[in-house]
Amino acid sequence: MEKKKKYLGILYIICSAFCFALMNMFVRMSGDLPSVQKSFFRNLVAFFFAFVIMKKEGILFSCQKKNVSALLLRSVFGTLGILCNFYAVDHLVLSDASMLNKMSPFFAVLFSYLILREKITVPQAVFVTGAFLGSLLVIKPTFSNMDFLPSVIGLMGGLGAGIAYTFVRKLSLGGEKGPMIVCFFSGFSCLVTLPFLILDYHAMSGIQIVTLLMAGLAAAGGQFGITAAYSYAPAREISVYDYSQIIFSAILGFFVFGQLPDLLSWIGYGVICTMAVLMFLYNQRKDGSRLVRR
Template sequence: MPNRQKGAILMCASAFLFSAMQIPINMSGTSIPIMEQVFFRNIVTLFLSFILIKRSGGSLFGKKENQPLLFVRSLFGFLGLITQFYAVAHANQGDVSTLMKLSPFMITLWAAVFLKEKIKKIQIPALLIAFVGAAFVANPAFNSNLFPLFMAFLCAFFSSVSYTLLAYFKNKVDGMTIIMHFSTFCVLACIPFMIFDFAVPTLKELLMLILIGVFGGFGQIALTYAYRMAPAAEISIYNYSGIVFSIILGYIFLGEILNMTSVIGCSLVIIAALLTYIFSSRKSKTN
């Protein structure tokens, strides 16, 4: 199987796992502070990456010369999580979702400028189709307070820088090392906040927090390796598949209503992904 296809599958798997993560986040209620949720989101990943690296004999945190950019990747990834959690908790979900879906456009820009990736003819139209699909699903009114909307935009920005660096580290830093670095950074950054604002979870909430960590951990692994399989600008569009997964999982587990605009939006997202996949496959065979 070509690497581009592997990357598309991994990105879709990541989108599914992150969508599944939203279910226990929703079900854990509002009684668990954000930093505590982010801590559990990363502590499972930390232990998992530590075990896998030790078994393979790899490096836990990478070479000295890679530390500055690894730190930037971890910092921006952490800030992306914090702004995401804040925006989701303080603004209309449609507004937040639409603004955060600007990330693939930013990734395409960063990849062209800093990674010298060529923007293919199909990528911009496909991104626009997918974004319109996301807008149909989210049905934004943009009547939320300005600050949470700004946080959602910052989430898209931080995430785009973080994901572009994942592509940059291809053939430079092992994927599990990147994950270990990121999860360790997040866990250590959360501890000071948790000391002063820790909520003892109930048994149900503890189970939800563990599920957040499991889904988030495996989603992070799939995401990291997806960006090692194909160009960042090309692979990022498959992240829109999370919209489809979120609607299906929300309908099944949370009883959310499936309306016509959601169906139209999902269809547009699927069309955009198929256009990118078909064009990339044909281009790969031609080359």
């Protein structure tokens, strides 16, 4: 039974990774629109999805007073993360943008120490440092590199997502329900971006509207897929499969946009994925040792 749950968790997290890769593809396909406008439509769809689920499960749109600040901070950094990620998706090879966004688990480790006071061991610190060095191979930080600024913004998207995930953990530990967190975040993001959308609205064709709605549907699928995955199995057992998004993004980028990452990017992918696998194996071993001691 436990093995079946684990396999279901793996299946859901791979489906989630595919959905997020599709989201990035649709965001890119929507054309030359401001990142704020793309973010608004993406979060609008996710908001209604989460709201329907809350109604179905009888979850109230309210939170405990002690969790208000964490909920707001999760929403602020989550919104910044999405805006930076969408900018990177529009200006970089799709797999590069996805890889930089996948730095978020490593940033989550760092900020779990700073915010939640969860200890970082020496091996974890080494893995985080290794992943950051791998990201430099993707960014290629030289002033002659035209993709340098979008790459840095993409990395900042991973940073924002990592901080947001840290606050999601804090909220979960504080007893808040997943659909409520998603609904609040999506609604907050829509309200924050609405004034910028009104001031700098770009007229959209029917195809662009449909494409952005598809991006929102894919994002909702990704969010609820990852929530379902972690309900079947703990993160330490399945989180590494989330990196399948890079494979999906590379395939979609090649067949849809004719994109092919350069050699340094491939090496960077390898370094970051290796650090993710080592972190995954280390956490499993650490948890196993803890169970033996009990």
